[in-house]
Amino acid sequence: MLRFVLRRCALVLPSLLGLLVVTFLLIHAVPSDPAVAMAGDAATPEQIAQLRLQYGLDRPIWEQFAVYVGKVARFDFGESAFSHRPVALDIVQRLPATLELTFASLLLSVLIGVPLGVAAGLKHNTWPDHLLRIFSVLGVAIAAFWFAIMLQLLFAMNLGWLPLRGELSATLSKPPVVTGFLLLDSIVTGRWDAFADGLRHLLLPAVTLALGGLATIVRFTRSGVLDTLQNDFVFYERAVGYRWPRLVWIYVLRNSLTATVTQIGLLFGGLIAGGVVVEAIFDWPGIGSYTVQAILTGDRQVMLAVTLLVGAVYAAVNILVDVAHGLLDPRLMERA
Amino acid sequence: MIPLLKVDSLKVSIRTDDGTARVLDDVGLTLERGRILGVVGESGCGKSTLIRAIMGILPKGASVDAGHVWFEGENLLVFSEAELNGRIRSSRIGFIPQDPLLALNPVFKVGTQLLEAMRWHAPDDGTRGRERRRRHVERLVGLLRRMQVPDPETALERYPHQFSGGQRQRLLIAASLACAPTLVIADEPTTALDVTTQHQILLLLRELVGEFGLSLLFVTHDFGVVAELCDDLCVIYAGQTVEAGPVQAVLQAPAHPYTRALLACHPDRAASFVGIPGRVPSPLARPAGCQFAARCGEAEPRCREASPPQARARSGADVRCVQYA
Numbered sequence A: 001m002l003r004f005v006l007r008r009c010a011l012v013l014p015s016l017l018g019l020l021v022v023t024f025l026l027i028h029a030v031p032s033d034p035a036v037a038m039a040g041d042a043a044t045p046e047q048i049a050q051l052r053l054q055y056g057l058d059r060p061i062w063e064q065f066a067v068y069v070g071k072v073a074r075f076d077f078g079e080s081a082f083s084h085r086p087v088a089l090d091i092v093q094r095l096p097a098t099l100e101l102t103f104a105s106l107l108l109s110v111l112i113g114v115p116l117g118v119a120a121g122l123k124h125n126t127w128p129d130h131l132l133r134i135f136s137v138l139g140v141a142i143a144a145f146w147f148a149i150m151l152q153l154l155f156a157m158n159l160g161w162l163p164l165r166g167e168l169s170a171t172l173s174k175p176p177v178v179t180g181f182l183l184l185d186s187i188v189t190g191r192w193d194a195f196a197d198g199l200r201h202l203l204l205p206a207v208t209l210a211l212g213g214l215a216t217i218v219r220f221t222r223s224g225v226l227d228t229l230q231n232d233f234v235f236y237e238r239a240v241g242y243r244w245p246r247l248v249w250i251y252v253l254r255n256s257l258t259a260t261v262t263q264i265g266l267l268f269g270g271l272i273a274g275g276v277v278v279e280a281i282f283d284w285p286g287i288g289s290y291t292v293q294a295i296l297t298g299d300r301q302v303m304l305a306v307t308l309l310v311g312a313v314y315a316a317v318n319i320l321v322d323v324a325h326g327l328l329d330p331r332l333m334e335r336a
Numbered sequence B: 001m002i003p004l005l006k007v008d009s010l011k012v013s014i015r016t017d018d019g020t021a022r023v024l025d026d027v028g029l030t031l032e033r034g035r036i037l038g039v040v041g042e043s044g045c046g047k048s049t050l051i052r053a054i055m056g057i058l059p060k061g062a063s064v065d066a067g068h069v070w071f072e073g074e075n076l077l078v079f080s081e082a083e084l085n086g087r088i089r090s091s092r093i094g095f096i097p098q099d100p101l102l103a104l105n106p107v108f109k110v111g112t113q114l115l116e117a118m119r120w121h122a123p124d125d126g127t128r129g130r131e132r133r134r135r136h137v138e139r140l141v142g143l144l145r146r147m148q149v150p151d152p153e154t155a156l157e158r159y160p161h162q163f164s165g166g167q168r169q170r171l172l173i174a175a176s177l178a179c180a181p182t183l184v185i186a187d188e189p190t191t192a193l194d195v196t197t198q199h200q201i202l203l204l205l206r207e208l209v210g211e212f213g214l215s216l217l218f219v220t221h222d223f224g225v226v227a228e229l230c231d232d233l234c235v236i237y238a239g240q241t242v243e244a245g246p247v248q249a250v251l252q253a254p255a256h257p258y259t260r261a262l263l264a265c266h267p268d269r270a271a272s273f274v275g276i277p278g279r280v281p282s283p284l285a286r287p288a289g290c291q292f293a294a295r296c297g298e299a300e301p302r303c304r305e306a307s308p309p310q311a312r313a314r315s316g317a318d319v320r321c322v323q324y325a
């Protein structure tokens, strides 16, 4: 098991290295001379030379790369142009909100999508199945921003049941920071008012973000279940009298989930990209809205850090998906 | 005494996109207590469908159109799914599948799978919870040892792919006995194995029948296996029983032209079917009269007119042919 995980970790190292090279080239290839860009229009040649020396831009390129890698390793991403704070600090403060939103929507789409997918597989080619198929096509096709605005109009503006935007009502004070995760901190410090309010704020953005993933999970679980039901072992399990619910939800489902887990891994990319839009619409104080600000103000330090972060998250999710596959199917673990 | 299992003029059809396939068209068989009945027939004649009908697990689109399945005096065809699960499967009818690799769930430990069936169907000995499970494990390990599975103590902790084909079949034979059934149904359990292993498994089955007081319904397409293992024989052609009787009687004096043709093209009785000219009629388009008439060297005009009646041959076998009417 441990060996399996370590091997998977080793396998993602090259892609992480590639990511470092690409981001490094991005800063150093565009624009042609960063020192000129940094110094501004009114700078004298001396000032530019001074900057060049200060940032090591006169060193050979491989040495600059080594310095860059060293900085990344120390989480030194420089200072944000618009918040005037270290980028790393901004990210650490905003990451929990994004993770909370991402996991909430992932949880929603798995908890709803897997049972629906199983039901569709069992009711193959009957009206519930057709209904779910229409639903999952819609789920993929509907644009997140349109859906978000519809939800806001209905539940926040018309019915007034849920808050329109933000993470916490302005009338409430934030719970003391323990983990940085708002909901978690509310529980730990016993701030149930903040917990309930935070949940209400989380609901609409999480549902919006869950929509696309939900549809994908339904589709892949459905086809996984259909495939698995064809197997001889399902006939055998019925012939020796397994109880139907346990047969489906344990013995069939575990065989069917491999494709679903792969999709969940891929979905993560969609969740991060979709998160940018959703965070912007719902004014969610996470990495997504931070990125939008950075793009609007042309803050390259921030964009760079976010790119690295997303890459690292992708790599981590890939490892998790492989481990999940190994846990689902012991034959994979052995082959490694 | 009533026979343990008696299938009576059973008819099963399956609706397909190309029409209705009459897969079983009047199948009958009788299995007496303590005996081994071989069901022989070419590929596609309906052997697996027969087994599925007995166990109440027919494929999608299939329906039983006529007949009875009498098991210990009760008609299984009127049992609900819950009744079959509660009173029949595993606890009274054990099952040994054709391909032991495909029949085991690849992602669960062997022990988990075998214990799942025992959990619901093993006889109640008054124990509950952990204690009951411990006894089940004990019984399984004992059975595995009896089946000569190596390392029976650790076998339950392993996955299906970690066994050889012969070992897997031994596991599943042990599983079929775990809940102490009176009848075991085996669907070509040795076809996926090599000849030596096949022989060992047959010997084992033969011993187990006496040892556990079982009756065995053994499906095969191999007369050699029948001669080696079975007491009684039932030959199926195109969804119909054409000849049934004691193995000795049928092999010495085959009554039906089909049985004769089968045995004639294989004097050593060890290989499977090739060599009878013509083909089995499709279940989608059954001819009138005798199903075998088109391939039969002794066919007369009346064979193609009406279905031949059941008759008794001199050997004592029941035979479906006009020659004996």
Ligand SMILES: Nc1ncnc2c1ncn2[C@@H]1O[C@H](COP(=O)(O)OP(=O)(O)OP(=O)(O)O)[C@@H](O)[C@H]1O
Pocket: B014, B015, B016, B021, B023, B041, B042, B043, B044, B045, B046, B047, B048, B049, B050, B059, B060, B221, B283
């Ligand atoms: N689900 C199904 N849908 C349509 N036709 C079927 C289905 N299952 C079986 N059949 C048809 O029923 C006939 C009998 O099939 P069955 O599997 O019972 O034969 P078999 O005697 O067990 O053959 P084999 O020796 O190859 O296992 C075949 O012609 C097959 O095509």
Ligand SMILES: [Mg+2]
Pocket: B047, B048, B049, B187
């Ligand atoms: Mg078969």
